[in-house]
Amino acid sequence: MAWIxxxxxxxxxxxxxxxxxxxxxxxxxxxxxxxxxxxRTFSIMAGMTANAYIRNRRLSLAGVELMETDVKVIxxxxxxxxxTPESFTKAFTRFHGVSPKYAKKxxxxxxxxxxxxxxxxxxxxxxxxxxxxxxxxxxxxxLARAFSNESINEEGNHEIPDFWDECHKAxxxxxxxxxxxxxxxxxxxLCSPNQEGKTTFEYGIGVIVDDETKVFNQSEMELKGYRIxxxxxxxxxxxxxxxxxxxxISEAWIQFFKEFLPQMGYEASDHTDYEIYFENGKIGLFCExxxxxxxx
Numbered sequence: 001m002a003w004i005x006x007x008x009x010x011x012x013x014x015x016x017x018x019x020x021x022x023x024x025x026x027x028x029x030x031x032x033x034x035x036x037x038x039x040r041t042f043s044i045m046a047g048m049t050a051n052a053y054i055r056n057r058r059l060s061l062a063g064v065e066l067m068e069t070d071v072k073v074i075x076x077x078x079x080x081x082x083x084t085p086e087s088f089t090k091a092f093t094r095f096h097g098v099s100p101k102y103a104k105k106x107x108x109x110x111x112x113x114x115x116x117x118x119x120x121x122x123x124x125x126x127x128x129x130x131x132x133x134x135x136x137x138x139x140x141x142x143l144a145r146a147f148s149n150e151s152i153n154e155e156g157n158h159e160i161p162d163f164w165d166e167c168h169k170a171x172x173x174x175x176x177x178x179x180x181x182x183x184x185x186x187x188x189x190l191c192s193p194n195q196e197g198k199t200t201f202e203y204g205i206g207v208i209v210d211d212e213t214k215v216f217n218q219s220e221m222e223l224k225g226y227r228i229x230x231x232x233x234x235x236x237x238x239x240x241x242x243x244x245x246x247x248x249i250s251e252a253w254i255q256f257f258k259e260f261l262p263q264m265g266y267e268a269s270d271h272t273d274y275e276i277y278f279e280n281g282k283i284g285l286f287c288e289x290x291x292x293x294x295x296x
Contacts, residue, residue, distance in 0.1 A: 004262070006031045007045060008118045010038065014054055015115055018061065019079060024050035024150070025199075036149045036194030036201055037268070044253045046116060049150065053116065059095040060113035062088075066103040067110060073100045130260065133236045133290070140188055140229040141176060141213075141221060142206025143167055149199055160189075160203055161246065167205055172225070176207045179214045189275040189287070190229055204229050231272045236290045237264075241275075243286045249275065252289045266293040 010027045017026075027050055028038035043049045048056070058080040065071050071079075077088030077100075093099045096111045103110060147159055167173045177185040190204035206229060207213070218228065237260060241248040261267065271292035278285065 004118055006033060007042065010042065010050070011053075011116050011118070014050065014057070018054065018057055019081075021081070022054065034194040034270075035199070037270075039149050040253075041257060044250070045257055051150065055091070056095065056113040057115065059092055060111065062092065062100075063096055063103050063110040063112075066100055067108070076100065129240060131238050133238055134233070135231070135236065136233050138231045139209040140190060140204065140206040140231075141179065141209050141216070141226055142188070142190060142204035142229050143172055143176075143225060144190070144202050144204035144206075144227055144229065146200040146202050149194075149201060163203065164189075164205060173205060175224075176205075176226075179216060180207050181212050183280055184212060185279040187277040189277070191273050193270045193272060229272070234269065234271050234292045235294065237266070237293050239289045239291070240282070241286045241289055242284045245286070248286050249289055253291075256291055265296050267296050268292070269294040 010031050013027055013030050014022070024039050024042070025035040028035040031038065033041075039049065042053075046053060062076050062080045065079075066073070066076055073088070074085045077083075077085045080088070082088035082091065089099055092103075096103065098108055098110070102108050145163055164173075173187065177187070180186070186207070188204075188206050188208065190202075190206060192202040192204075194201065204227075206226075209228070221227075237256070239252040239255065241252050243251075269292040273289070273291045275287040275289055277287045281287075
């Protein structure tokens, strides 16, 4: 349950420093967690990014202050982290549905966003389908791109799905699939572990390289933008994601954090996690999610 305690510490820290210049990286440092893992864990558990939480809390408090005091809009803007009254007004209106000047009028409806509190509730009592796998070193040939850590689970962010679409439309994925035999043209979505000091992670689209993969000229493939991605021997927990889109992957991550970790005595391991999109999968199966883990 240590990760739950860390998340509550993170929330407490954000609440204590709402009027300071902080972001999710500062919060991650405070709880001695990588910014990548904190951002992903918090956004999955809270349903929003840490930066969005800070922004919403500030705007909620700004609304209360404008309604209850004679503070000027420009002063409220500066107090709650906005460089100009115009940027504050835009954010305030988007959040509350009215501009700051109307918040001062009696009877105006404002949006209240209360602090998050993590509560331990009764879990279990229902099935949780998973399996454990150990994989030796694996090699993939893939297309990879760097993405901002902040893009993970950020509401409205479609950068990774857009990356898939872009690669499909340019026929780059089909080149990879042709390296594999019929019936085994499975695609992998590879997500790199966090690297200390980096604000980005890498996501790759590829196929596995094994004895059944056609021989290819690595240098020529690299000139075309492909690269080799290697994973070391690792234990994984595997979830089957059934659904019509990527929402089922998010649901599996929630199950991993809320049910698997607290009950099974494991913690996430700092290695590549990936999805497998099968050429011939089960009916309704969107993908399999492979998450690296280790015993606590």
